[in-house]
Amino acid sequence: MSSLQGKIAVVTGGNSGIGYASAAKLKANGATVIITGRSEERVTKAANELGVLGIVADVTSLSATDNLVEKVKSLHGNVDILFVNAGIFTPAPIGQITEEVYDTQFGINVKGAIFTVEKFLPILNDGASVINLSSINAYTGMPNTAIYAATKAALNSFTRTAATELASRKIRVNAVNPGPVETPIFAKTGMPEEQLNGFAAAMQERIPLKRIGKPEDIANLVAFLASDEASFITGGEYNVDGGMNINPLLS
Numbered sequence: 289m290s291s292l293q294g295k296i297a298v299v300t301g302g303n304s305g306i307g308y309a310s311a312a313k314l315k316a317n318g319a320t321v322i323i324t325g326r327s328e329e330r331v332t333k334a335a336n337e338l339g340v341l342g343i344v345a346d347v348t349s350l351s352a353t354d355n356l357v358e359k360v361k362s363l364h365g366n367v368d369i370l371f372v373n374a375g376i377f378t379p380a381p382i383g384q385i386t387e388e389v390y391d392t393q394f395g396i397n398v399k400g401a402i403f404t405v406e407k408f409l410p411i412l413n414d415g416a417s418v419i420n421l422s423s424i425n426a427y428t429g430m431p432n433t434a435i436y437a438a439t440k441a442a443l444n445s446f447t448r449t450a451a452t453e454l455a456s457r458k459i460r461v462n463a464v465n466p467g468p469v470e471t472p473i474f475a476k477t478g479m480p481e482e483q484l485n486g487f488a489a490a491m492q493e494r495i496p497l498k499r500i501g502k503p504e505d506i507a508n509l510v511a512f513l514a515s516d517e518a519s520f521i522t523g524g525e526y527n528v529d530g531g532m533n534i535n536p537l538l539s
């Protein structure tokens with residue numbers, strides 16, 4: 289396993305799902321990890337379980353992000369790994385897209401992500417790794433996901449430009465595109481359990497490897513992209529989706 293010994297890692301939305309598993313993996317590989325999230329209770333619980341520092345910071349608040357950066361700077365100086373993971377999924381069919389559906393998803397998934405990078409930039413070490421958590425939805429026409437998919441397409445576009453601009457500081461910027469991964473994100477949509485199970489079964493059927501992803505599947509790639517072993521990799525996007533994005537016509 290690649291060593292992240294001596295590296296400082298910040299994981300936004302690290303109290304749950306993919307962020308939680310990634311924080312655990314980064315720590316297991318030797319990094320000092322700070323997780324964030326928007327609820328004091330959830331962040332504290334997860335931080336205690338993981339044995340890492342937890343800081344409450346809502347990515348939609350630029351002043352909260354400023355405070356987060358200040359705290360991290362005062363405790364650890366500079367940052368080597370920034371995992372921009374916090375995100376939400378609010379399905380809505382076209383024709384029922386409200387301003388709130390648009391604003392909350394773009395506010396967290398795009399504005400929140402971009403200003404996380406923007407605000408951390410002054411304390412990122414040269415050679416740091418920024419990993420943006422996107423989705424294969426950026427490339428798919430899955431019903432009810434027009435706004436969510438657009439947020440992830442925007443994030444991937446931002447990733448490419450950031451990779452070019454930050455290369456002069458040897459800061460690498462990559463995006464990870466998961467397929468469906470078993471996390472609380474789906475239950476947070478308010479869909480009844482029966483509908484969620486049907487949704488999961490239908491998606492699993494479309495995945496060539498015939499299983500839903502685990503948060504650890506994503507964490508493994510995050511840890512690799514964070515490491516010096518990935519030192520020639522920037523501006524890329526990597527699907528971790530059991531082959532779903534191949535969109536096989538027959539299986």
Ligand SMILES: NC(=O)c1ccc[n+]([C@@H]2O[C@H](COP(=O)([O-])OP(=O)(O)OC[C@H]3O[C@@H](n4cnc5c(N)ncnc54)[C@H](OP(=O)(O)O)[C@@H]3O)[C@@H](O)[C@H]2O)c1
Binds near residue numbers: 330396421
């Ligand atoms: N699960 C999937 O199938 C899947 C597939 C592709 C991409 N993704 C992406 O993966 C990322 C992580 O999602 P997940 O599946 O692990 O879901 P999750 O378990 O719901 O985790 C999302 C994390 O982001 C945090 N968060 C949400 N809004 C925030 C805000 N305004 N400020 C700070 N933190 C915030 C959540 O905190 P709370 O506890 O307060 O909600 C939680 O810690 C998201 O960007 C999502 O779009 C997920």
